[in-house]
Each structure stands twice: as C-alpha cells, then as structure tokens.
Amino acid sequence: MRAEANNAGWYHRAVVYLLFLILLLPLAGTLLYSLATSWSATLLPSGLTFKWYVALWSEPRFLAAFGQSLLVCVGALVLSVVVILPLLFVVHYHFPRLDALMNILILLPFAVPPVVSSVGLLNLYGSGPMAMVGTPWILIGCYFTIALPFMYRAITNNLQAINLRDLMDAAQLLGASTWQAALLVVLPNLRKGLMVALLLSFSFLFGEFVFANLLVGTRYETLQVYLNNMRNSSGHFNSALVISYFAFVLVLTWVANRLNKDKT
Amino acid sequence: MSFVSVQNLQKSYAGNPVFSNIDCHIERGEFVTLLGPSGCGKSTLLRCIAGLTPVDSGQILLDGTDIVPLSPQKRGIGMVFQSYALFPNMTVEQNVAFGLRMQKVKPDERLARVREALELVELGSFAGRYPHQLSGGQCQRVALARSLVTRPRLLLLDEPLSALDARIRKHLREQIRAIQRELGLTTIFVTHDQEEALTMSDRIFLMNQGRIVQSGDAETLYTAPVDLFAAGFIGNYNLLDADTASRLLQRPVASRLAIRPESITLGLQGELDAEVRSHSLLGNVIRYRVQVREVELVVDVLNRSPADLHADGQRVSVSIDPTALREVA
Secondary structure, three states, X not given: OHHHHHHHHHHHHHHHHHHHHHXXXXXXXXXXXXXXXXXXXXXXXXXXXXXXXXXXXXXXXXXXXXXXXXXXXXXXXXXXXXXXXXXXXXXXXXXXXXXXXXXXXXXXXXHOOHHHHHHHHXXXXXXXXXXXXOOHHHHHHHHHHHHHHHHHHHHHHHHHHOOHHHHHHHHHHOOOOHHHHHHHHHHXXXXXXXHHHHHHHXXXXXXXXXXXXXXXXXXHOOHHHHHHHOOOOOHHHHHHHHHHXXXXXXXXXXXXXXXXXXXX | OOOEEXXXXXXXXXXXXXXXXXXXXXXXXXXXXXXXOOOOOHHHHHHHHHOOOOOOEEEEEEOOEEOOOOOHHHOOEEEEOOOOOOOOOOOHHHHHHHHHHHOOOOHXXXXXXXXXXXXXXXXXXXXXXXXXXXXXXXXXXXXXXXXXXXXXXXEEEEOOOOXXXXXXXXXXXXXXXXXXXXXXXXXXXXXXXXXXXXXXXXEEEEEEOOEEEEEEOHHHHHHOOOOHHHHHHOOOOEEEOHHHHHHHHOOOOOOEEEEOHHHEEEEOOOOEEEEEEEEEEOOOEEEEEEEEOOEEEEEEEEOOXXXXXXXXXOEEEEEEOHHHEEEEO
C-alpha cells in the first residue's frame, strides 16, 4: 500500500516538475542568452557577462520607454480607481439593479478585438476636436477601458463579501455622514479586492502591445513598442530587456502580496 | 404624552403598501416588541423610525418632536442589526468608539466610555480583537455596546438573535433585557419568534400584512387573541369553525372557537370520551392528538412521569375548561 502511494506520489510530482520545466525552459534560455558573451555554434555559451544589462540600463531610449510605460499604466489605473470606485459604490448602494447591465458593459473591451477597436479609436480621435492619437492621453483612456473589467469584477466580489448596506446604515446611525461612512468603513474593507485588481491590471497593461503600437507607436514609445523596434538589434540585448521586464513584474507582484498580507 | 408616538404612518414600495395608518405609542423606558411573520412590515417600520427608509406620510414623535424630517445621524437612535454590521477593519474597541469619534468626544473620555460599554456586555478583555476573531454571540454583544455607548434616546433591535444558535440566544436574550432595565432605555425589538416576544417584552405589537393586529402585554396576547390570525400565530391553538365547535360542545356556537391545548385535561374519567391518535414528546410537554366526537384536538400535557403516558389508540376522556374557550372573529 505504502509503496503504491509512494509511486503515485512520484508520478504526480514528476508531472508537476515536468510542467514547470516546460514553462521555465524558455525563460531560462532567455536568461542564459542575456548573460552570454556570445552563443552561436556551441551547446553552451562561451562566456558569461553583465555587459548587456549594463548596456540596457544605460540606454536612454530604454529608460524613457520604461518610464513612459510606467506613467501610462499608473495614469490609467489612477483614472480607473477614481472613476470605478465611486461608480461601484453608487451601483451597489443605490441602484443594485444596474449591476446586471454593468456586467454586460464591462465585457465589451474583451468582446471587441484590439485591432478592431484601435481602428475605431483612430477614426474617432485621429482628427477633429478630440484629436489625441499619438499622445499618451489616448493610451491612458484606452487602458482605462481594458482595466475596467478587472477592477469591476474584483471589487464587486469584495463588495458582495461585506454587507455594504448594513455597514453603511450602522455607520450613519452612529453619526457618520455618507462620505465618512464610505471612507472610514467601506473603503478600508475593499483594500484586498482593490489590490488584486490593480496588480492584475498593471501586469496586463504593462505588457500591452497592440494598442500602444497602433495608437501611439514611436511618438510616445512604451516598453513593448521599444522591444518591437529593437527586434533587429542584438538578441543578447533583447533578452536582457525581456528578463528585466519579467523581473520587474515579479518583484512588483511579490511586494504587493506582502503588503496585502500584513493584517490577519 | 407618550415618549415615542407613531401617528398615521404610511409607506409603500412601487405602489404596493407595506403598511398604512400605523399608530402606536410607547412609554419612556418601555421594552416593546414588534412581532409578526416575515413580510408583515415590522422591519420596515423599524427602519422608518431609524430614518434609514423614508416614509410616505405621517409623523414619528420622539420625546415630543417630529423626527421624520431629521436624517438618521441626527435622530439619536441606536440600532442593532441581525447581521451584526460590525466594521471588519476595526478592532472591538475601535468599533465601539466609532460613534463617539463621529461626535468628536475627547479621546480620554472616549476611552472611558468605551471601557464602560464593553464591561456592560462583559467583553472588557476583548477590546483588541477583530470581529472575525469573535463568535456570533460576542459579535452581537459588541454591536450592542457600540449602539449603547452614544447614549441613544431610543434603541432599536432588528432580529438581533435570529442568526445565533439556541443556547446563546436564550442567554443573550436575558442579558439584553437586564441591560435595558438597568439603563431604563426605551427599546423596540423586532422578531418573528413568539417565545422571544413573550419572554422579553413589556408590551407586544402583533403585526400582520402591514397593520397592527393586537397590542398588549404577553399575558393578554397569549390568552386573549383578538382574531384568527392572532390565535394562529401565538401558541398552538386548536382552531375550530362554528359547526365543528357546535358538534364538540353539543350546543350552538355562533363563531369560530380557539382552545389552547394546555387548557384541555386528559384523564381516564371525564366529560368526553376520546381516543389518542398520536403523540409526540416535546421535552417537558407531551403533545397528543386526540379524536373527540369526530373532532381532532391537540392536547398538551405536562410530562410528569413515564407512567402517565397514554399509548396511541388508547381510550381516554377529556375535559375542557369552559373559561379557556375563546371566540375569535
């Protein structure tokens, strides 16, 4: 019996490790390539070096793209927090019936393929009174719509887990105004859902390419567009870029998880 | 002049009246219960008094002033919810202090009053805990302390015991009543549980379909139901229509008759011959179903000793106390 269980355990573990190996292999290869002096005709690279990373992190165009990506993502997320939080509050507190409509609306950014909607956006904002194609503003607005479903779903789940109406009623009877009740009682209890939503949207938006390339392109280069424009340069350099990008998102996720876990 | 008087209160949702022409008066320091089946409007009435639900028309006078135009913040009313509604992000102490923080009470006085309120509900040592670390009964006691600490003029309890298990419920029931007496706090309690209503209240308002059917103390409500609904909702009355009642009593009866099951005595010698159909043990009481003159009656007998038990099918006789017969409309 025991031997059998052990065997089964081995089998399960082997499958899991194999899966990890398959997923990590390309990443490991990229990491190794980014650290190699040169790696062409041999099985293993001929030497290890940090020069690609040094070159990358002292390249002003990369730093600019990195900063611009960060700025656009953070801008879109700030906008969505400012708009969606009050919206959610109003929907759930005053018009619970609108939730069904909202659930359909938030699917739209996913239902329309990015290539199609970017053509629409180019038409709409390419000229006329709201011409902003080629500026970061259109990207912030567009990213806002992409972040919407993530934010809405995660925070809705969180709102349903707390008893919004009774909490608001209790706070108001204790003398809090609607604003005080929302800020002191409801908002702190939405922290978890909000963090999850922000993290998810951020990692998604930080790696977004189609909208960035079509709507703005090189006029306000983001990280993914920069990577695309660099595709003909050294592969070692590009590998260093990909690994840097990956490490950044990984560290960010880890930090956010740590911050979210403080209180038990 | 009553301390609380609700006058001609109307409320409807989307054209459907929840209640209409509600009138009730509550004295200072009284503990009254709104009792009724779910959907009878009792919770809505409570929420209207709290100001959480707007009323269509009518007046609610609290200590002589109409509070209908006031926002819930300004009414000076405390409320305890069935769901506890404790703030999950705050400790027990912060929860209880919340109302005082909103009133801008100074920190040292605030602390003293929070301590006092927590001692009152016997949770002094739980000040630093979070709500999710407490049991249901403890949560509800924190909620009670939180609504008492601001010294409200009126305390509203919206089915505060319904989410708790039976043993805790009984204990907390007594604790709430003791605290209410000690503070002399005018209290309105909402429940659908007749036992809670009968044991706790000075006075009970029995509600059905948006109106107050009967009001009175527990004794009156239990022994003298005014109509069919009241007789059916409280106790386990035998309800007989006029024909059946005439057959049973062998004399003409003009209206429906309600007979309490404990006012009928079972014996081996008595007025009426009967046969035991079935019985069930409720603990201290045995509930028999007996057949008398083709009428089935429920009879409650105190469970004194196993030797007194009548088996199913046994011939017995019953006597009905004539003073316990109630004619109901």
